[in-house]
Amino acid sequence: MLQQLSLEGKTVIITGGGTGLGREMAIQLAAAGADVALAGRRPDPLEEVAAAVRALGRRALAIPTDITDSAQVNRMVETVLQALGQVDVLVNNAGQPAEPLRHIWEITDAQWHAGMDANLTGAFYCCRAVIRSMTERGRGRIINVSSHFGMRGVRGQYVYTTAKGGLINLTRTIAVSLSRDGITCVALVPGAFYTEATAPSREAMPNTGHVPVGYFGDAEQVGPAVVFLASEASEYLNGEVFPIDGGVLAGGISPTGFAPLMPWPAGTTGGL
Numbered sequence: 001m002l003q004q005l006s007l008e009g010k011t012v013i014i015t016g017g018g019t020g021l022g023r024e025m026a027i028q029l030a031a032a033g034a035d036v037a038l039a040g041r042r043p044d045p046l047e048e049v050a051a052a053v054r055a056l057g058r059r060a061l062a063i064p065t066d067i068t069d070s071a072q073v074n075r076m077v078e079t080v081l082q083a084l085g086q087v088d089v090l091v092n093n094a095g096q097p098a099e100p101l102r103h104i105w106e107i108t109d110a111q112w113h114a115g116m117d118a119n120l121t122g123a124f125y126c127c128r129a130v131i132r133s134m135t136e137r138g139r140g141r142i143i144n145v146s147s148h149f150g151m152r153g154v155r156g157q158y159v160y161t162t163a164k165g166g167l168i169n170l171t172r173t174i175a176v177s178l179s180r181d182g183i184t185c186v187a188l189v190p191g192a193f194y195t196e197a198t199a200p201s202r203e204a205m206p207n208t209g210h211v212p213v214g215y216f217g218d219a220e221q222v223g224p225a226v227v228f229l230a231s232e233a234s235e236y237l238n239g240e241v242f243p244i245d246g247g248v249l250a251g252g253i254s255p256t257g258f259a260p261l262m263p264w265p266a267g268t269t270g271g272l
Contacts, residue, residue: 004233008033011084012230013077015067015126016094018045021145021193021222025091027052028223029230035059037080037087039126040094041066059084067094067122070129077129086137089230090130092123092167093145101156115159120166127174131183139182143229144171146187148245168241175239184238186229191245193217212247 016022017038026036030053038046046062053060065076096118134140150164174185243249
């Protein structure tokens with residue numbers, strides 16, 4: 001059974017692979033045997049992770065890419081195909097953190113489009129770019145990294161929750177549309193984890209009382225879940241959504257936005 005968890009001979013593209021959850025995913029995917037192509041905006045972190053992947057005996061590419069630019073995404077995928085020969089797994093991890101709480105009338109067009117592009121449109125571009133080669137080979141796996149905020153309405157966070165909810169339904173649509181072509185798609189739904197990107201939200205919610213296990217997750221805890229979802233052991237999982245949040249969604253508390261430590265700014269009523 002453990003042989004099904006091996007990723008020997010597989011090539012994985014992971015966006016946002018230079019820092020945070022993406023970094024840990026990349027390293028653990030490599031430890032399981034995968035060659036890894038890293039895409040992201042900042043070259044230096046990508047190169048550092050690529051070096052860590054190579055130290056594990058696997059091939060690695062670091063490809064600076066703005067996933068909100070479809071031409072850059074297409075070039076990135078073509079580079080991977082030319083250098084590594086195939087794409088077996090795409091992990092859409094890149095995104096933009098949740099915005100500060102705002103009244104809906106305070107959200108500018110630019111803020112709306114920036115959040116949607118980073119958290120939904122970019123993932124669509126990446127899926128579109130890899131799916132043709134996957135269908136030609138008759139197999140492929142896509143793992144979209146959403147958020148527990150994408151599964152519920154969150155008071156005052158219109159852009160992030162809408163984009164992440166859209167990513168979950170993109171996952172389901174790919175699953176039901178392309179599984180007969182050998183392509184399966186699932187969504188991973190992290191809760192609160194200690195990363196550079198989540199520092200602002202941790203400051204807003206310093207108490208972990210809303211997390212049933214009593215603590216925020218460490219980035220290293222996401223890697224094994226991604227290895228499983230990328231492996232043959234999970235091949236019959238398709239269109240499913242997998243929370244990894246310490247039980248927050250089970251309690252139905254934090255995603256509603258009514259957790260005690262997510263108040264509106266003093267003197268406001270949320271537009272009511």
